[in-house]
Amino acid sequence: MTSPHPAHARISIIGAGPGGLTCARILQRHGITVTVHDRDAGPDSRDQGGSLDLHADNGQIALRAAGLLDQFFELARPEGQEMRQMDPTGTITSHQVPADDEMFKPEIDRGQLRGLLLDSLLPGTVDWGHALEYVSGPAEGPRRLHFTDGTTVEADLVIGADGARSRVRPAVSPAVPEYSGVSFLEAWFDDVDDRHAEIAGLVGRGGAHVADGERAMFAQRNGGDHIRVYLIQRVPADWIRASGLTPQDTEGIRSLLLDRYAGWSPRLLRILTDNDGPYVDRPILALPVPHTWEHSPTVTLLGDAAHLMPPLGVGVNLAMLDAADLAAALRDATTVEDAVRVYEKTMLPRSAEMARLLEGGAEHLLGDDDRAA
Template identity: 50%
Template sequence: MATTPRIAIVGGGPAGLMCARVLQGHGIRPVVYDADTAVDSRDPGGTLDLHADAGQIALEDAGLMDAFLALARVEGQAKSRRDHHGTVLAEFTPAEGDQAAPEIDRLHLRTMLYEHLEPGTVRWGHRLVHVTPAGGGAHRLEFDNGTGTEADLVIGADGAWSRVRPLLTDAVPEYLGVHFLDVRFDDVDTRHPEVAAIVGDGHMFSSDSDGRAVIVQRNSNGVVRGYVAFRAELDWHVTAGVDVTDREAVRAYLLREFSEWSPVMRPLITDNDSDYVQRGFWALPAPLTWDHVPGATLIGDAAHLMAPFGGHGTNLALLDGVELAHAIKKESSLDDAIARYEAEMFPRSGELASDANTALRKFFATASPDAPHLPPDHAREHQDYQARAAEYRRRRAGSDR
């Protein structure tokens, strides 16, 4: 690119920080604007796995694989599936040397990415309130702290409720009819040995035949985090007369709702050290595309918010950031860079998002006893990650010649 463009990345999550990191490696210095007051000013959630065919490719491109592996938990790839009586239905233990999808705490990932940026890259405490075209593909950004700026390219990395997205599409997230309550167990091996035994080193998924599930995962520092999930309207607590800020009231409600669950499994629902944090499953229409808009594009959840089944969201977000940064470096204009990136991102994310949303809806529908939900073959899943990673690299090498 003949001149260095002014690039504003709105959102300092994994997608935005990764994009900034790779742009800086190309000698381009974007500015990242984020509403948070600091990288660790809020709880970004629990743990996630970074797949060999997406998140890890991004980390390699950014020169961050060693930093990632220093924080990641390879043993966290272990998974088990139980019914609501506690009976083990399936187990997966990663083979020695298997690094297809190691786990990392979300805060550790965000902090790692932030610490590998040039000082001053991120402007904390900047919540975007308006973004408007300024002519010639440029845009004017206004923040809630009274400051503003102009950019030749605005990259919306600002998640589910993106303020940048309306520049490109009128699509908005849709509630998928499934609610979950975030729970946390501290010092689990000492204080909650029964929970530690059920969870093991990695991830445990349990469900019944009426659309209820408990998903718990080992995090770092002796913490287990998880979700108590059930079909519900957004205002379920109003209808049920439950004060969601009253831990005991929520606990009593869950004991009624999960009354068929065995005593072995109930500590996962009732013995949490945290309050029950409400979260809902939302998704954008999938596959989602839009017509090219000069000077603006989206990455991560802003572009393809999807259900968490498959764990693709953050992985795609990291790859989005890398691919957009590479396109900006390679193409002769921002318009060509956006077109190149979006042409690859739309099909890559669209099918995965559609499949994830469909899988969630089907899973939380009332299951028929004749058609139980079978656990995935995780060993095959890991093989597929590695095979797709190799194919991705071959394809990229061919396109770079």
């Protein structure tokens, strides 16, 4: 099969996260038709998670290419760049306060960013409620997307923007994410200024990180008077069930946490245990370093599907920069295959370099430095 011109190609993006939506937005700005398939039933079917800091040297570059940078600045929270480092007694050991005009990495809630991107797309761009099962077809194309509801779609280019457990990745790579040995336990607090005023005062307007070498906590102010907390531990992947508990046993997990964090300041223990609602277990996974694959003219990856790394503030930024680079390559190339080659020539070395820098980085979150992000 001869690789088509991008303007005439059937392009399918799998995953309506920041990377996939950014790619779709930039392609549409240049008159290239694209469809995004996502497993969610709709844009509001689940919580989108916490806050993101979009950096001037990658995430913001992508938003500029998408024509959305000014709208982003209207939504972003520059004050969210404040960072407090504390020891287990609750004493602040480092305090970074952004200047009034600092906009290098302002915060935005994931849901707000997704809404900004979705609103910028042509109606009907996102095909909701379609979970990909696998990709078939010859490397030269066309490819066939098989969804869990039994439907199929044919495509000249499949872009895997479907995260850590990508269903597109097996079409080009046998790699699977591996557990890092470090797990996050997520908790959240609502109406914090009224209902959790002491916790709000500890965290401040941005984030707060506490660690003692064996366990840690990262608390992050979100928009809408919310705070999310990530309790960071070096534990087996199945540590909750191995302790005789289930993820739904909130009181049992609280009791276990009080034992594990014994000796920490009572003020900090309130951050660990006074949360609203259940905990969410999030084991930290990473792809092998470096993660590369043999070129395919009809399938490529971006974001966590391509280079899953520890959560140290770069994931969404790299995903959006990937998206912008891929869209630009498709805009400028004469064939889809040429565009994929140009994109991967830039993306793969960049992601490999960053992955090497962050390899084992989940362990650093347990130390008493300021690498949590």
